[in-house]
Amino acid sequence: MGIPERRKREKDLRRDLAMNAAMAIYSEEGYHSVTIDKIANRCELSRASLYIYFKNKDDILIRGIVAHTEYFFCLLRELYDRRELFKENLLQELWSRFIRFYEKEPETFNVYSYFLQREMILNLPEDVREIIAESGSRVVRLQHMIVEYGINEGIFIKCDPMTLAEVIWTSFLGIINLERSKKILSHKDYLNETCDLALKVMSRGILKNKGVI
Numbered sequence: 001m002g003i004p005e006r007r008k009r010e011k012d013l014r015r016d017l018a019m020n021a022a023m024a025i026y027s028e029e030g031y032h033s034v035t036i037d038k039i040a041n042r043c044e045l046s047r048a049s050l051y052i053y054f055k056n057k058d059d060i061l062i063r064g065i066v067a068h069t070e071y072f073f074c075l076l077r078e079l080y081d082r083r084e085l086f087k088e089n090l091l092q093e094l095w096s097r098f099i100r101f102y103e104k105e106p107e108t109f110n111v112y113s114y115f116l117q118r119e120m121i122l123n124l125p126e127d128v129r130e131i132i133a134e135s136g137s138r139v140v141r142l143q144h145m146i147v148e149y150g151i152n153e154g155i156f157i158k159c160d161p162m163t164l165a166e167v168i169w170t171s172f173l174g175i176i177n178l179e180r181s182k183k184i185l186s187h188k189d190y191l192n193e194t195c196d197l198a199l200k201v202m203s204r205g206i207l208k209n210k211g212v213i
Contacts, residue, residue: 015053017043019064022057027107031114034061061111062128068108069135072101076142083149090150091168091206094143095199098172113177143169156206164206171198 021042025034034057040047054060075097079086086093102109114120116136121129147168148161156164175198179191 011053014043014045014049015063018045018050018054018060019067022060023064023105023107023111026061026111026114031111058124058128062115062131064108065112065115066131066135068101068105068112069139071104072097073139073142075100076139076146080142080146080149083146087153087155090146090155091203092199094146094168095172095195095202098169099195102176109176110180113173140165154208157208168202168206171202 018039021039022034025038025042036047036050036057039057039060040050050060054063076094079093079097083090115124115132121132124132143165144162147156147165150156151158151161151164172195175194176191179189179194183189183191
């Protein structure tokens with residue numbers, strides 16, 4: 001490996017360390033407790049080093065979100081590219097990718113949800129909002145394409161594909177946010193059971209063939 005390649009790998013590693021540290025602090029202490037100093041201590045880099053790669057703490061969090069969203073995009077892209085193979089279980093396969101997206105990096109998913117709140121978005125600089133919008137739009141477009149395919153093939157009920165895609169996705173977001181809060185309060189985890197039941201309920205309303213999943 002040449003010197004330029006080694007330097008790039010070291011640069012990418014430092015960025016990943018900083019993003020992972022920021023996500024962990026957010027998960028443990030909340031957004032307002034995330035600081036550059038805490039991130040630097042957590043990932044064992046200097047403040048000066050962090051400012052070489054990032055503008056501020058929000059930039060670190062946003063870059064982590066974008067990287068995680070790219071993973072989600074790949075999950076959905078794989079489903080759409082192989083849609084004929086998964087045709088008979090399209091809703092179940094779509095739902096399972098939502099779960100995989102969350103389970104891969106729950107902390108990043110939680111930050112992702114936080115930054116999508118109206119109050120947070122309005123307070124972000126315009127260039128940061130554009131980064132989030134561009135990253136998210138690719139995912140949203142694929143969700144619409146998958147659902148539209150399901151409707152056109154007679155798998156899903158006849159309705160507006162964009163609206164149905166948003167119903168499915170926001171149902172998942174709501175479950176994650178609710179179960180996360182319940183877990184903090186009661187120290188009990190019902191996420192898997194709730195997701196399984198939600199999929200069964202949705203299958204009765206969305207699928208043309210009302211067979212239970």
